[in-house]
Amino acid sequence: MKSPQAIHRQALLMLVLANLFWGLSFPLIKSIVLAHQLVVPESSTWFLTAYTVAPRFLIATLVLLVVMRKQLGSFTALEVKQGVLIGLSAGAGMWFQNDGLQFTDASVSAFLTQFYAIMIPAWLALRSRRWPSGLVLTCCALVLAGVAILGKFDFRAMHFGRGELETLLSSVFFMMQILLLERKEFAANRPLQVSLMMFAVEAVLFSGLAVWATPGLPALLVPWTSPPWLILTLVLTVFCTLGAYILMNTWQPKITATEAGLIYCGEPLFTAIMALFLPAMLSVWIGFNYPNETLTWNLLIGGGLITLANVLLQLKPPTKAQENL
DSSP: OOOHHHHHHHHHHHHHHHHHHHHHHHHHHHHHHHHHHHHOTTOOHHHHHHHHHHHHHHHHHHHHHHHTGGGGGGOOHHHHHHHHHHHHHHHHHHHHHHHHHTTSOHHHHHHHHTTHHHHHHHHHHHHHTOOOOHHHHHHHHHHHHHHHHHTTOOGGGOOOSHHHHHHHHHHHHHHHHHHHTTOGGGTTOOHHHHHHHHHHHHHHHHHHHHHHHOSSHHHHHGGGGOHHHHHHHHHIIIIIIIIHHHHHHHHGGGSOHHHHHHHHTTHHHHHHHHTTTHHHHHHHHHOOOOOOOOOOHHHHHHHHHHHHHHHHHHHSOOOHHHHTO
C-alpha cells in the first residue's frame, strides 16, 4: 500500500501529464480547423468549432464502449449522475469559451478562463466560512500574474463586452467541473464509468450543434475523407480526450480542488512551449500556413510564476479536511 504522501505526489504528476496533453490540444485544434477549411471552405465558425469537438468525444465514447463492454450493466446511479453533470459543465464551458473567443482577444480569453483558480478558493471560503490561507492567496495571485504575462494581457484595453462576459461564464462552468470531482457523494465512483458518461454527454451536445450549424450534408462527411484531418483528430482523441480526461477523473479526487485549480493553470505554459515548434512541422506535412511562435520573456517569466505558485503550494498543501469544513 502506498502512503498518502506517495499517492498525493503521484496524483500531482498525473495531473501535470494531463496538462501536457491539454497543452498539446491547442495547436492540434488549430491545425484541425485549418485542415477542415482546406476541404470544406464554406464552413462557418460555429460549424468549425462544433465539428472539431464532436468527433473527439464521439470516438472516445465508442472506444470506451468497446473497452468496457462487459461492465456496461454495472453502472451505479451516482456514476451516471456525476458523469452527466461533469459532461454538461465541461460542455457548457467549452461552448461559452469558444463563442466568446470570437469576440475578444486570445490573450484576454486565456487570462479570464483561469479565473477559476481564484473562484475555487473563494467558493470554498464562503462554504466553510473561513478565509483562505495567506499561502493560497499568494499562489492564486502568482498564477493570475503568470497567465496575464504569458498571454500578454493588456489591462488598458480591457472592457467587458460579450466575449469577456462569456469567457468568465465559461470559467464558472470549468470550476463546477473541478468541484464535481471532489464531492463526497461521488467518492466511490469509478473513473472509467464517469468518463464514459461524460464523453457521451459531450458527444451528443456538440454533434447536435454540428448538425444545426452544418452548411450541408457533404460538410459532415468530407472531413472524414481527409487523411490529415482524420489523423489529427485521432491524436486529439487518444491523448487530449481519452488520456487527459481519464487522468483528471482518476487522480484529481486524490488532491484538493484548490491544488487542482492551480495545477490546471499550467496548461497555457505547455501550450506556449508546444507552439514553439509544432505548428511549422504540421504546416510542412499538411500544406497550410501555421507559423511557429517564438521564445519570449513572457513565456519564461509567466511560466516561471505559474511553476513557482505550484511549488510554493506544495510546501504546505491544503488538506481535504480543511476544504470540507
